Amino acid sequence: MRIGVFVVAARFPGQEPGHVLADAVELIAAAGFDDAWTPNTIRSG
DSSP states (O other): OOOEEEOOOOOOTOHHHHHHHHHHHHHHHHHHHEEOOOSSSSEOO
């Protein structure tokens, strides 16, 4: 069984978009989800 999640990551003033997405994907991977989708990236484990 695979479990995935769709995540919307908020960007605050002064943050780089790539950094925000990288942090979101890293946290999703650490949580143990098999697949993660954000508005701009797809990660499949």
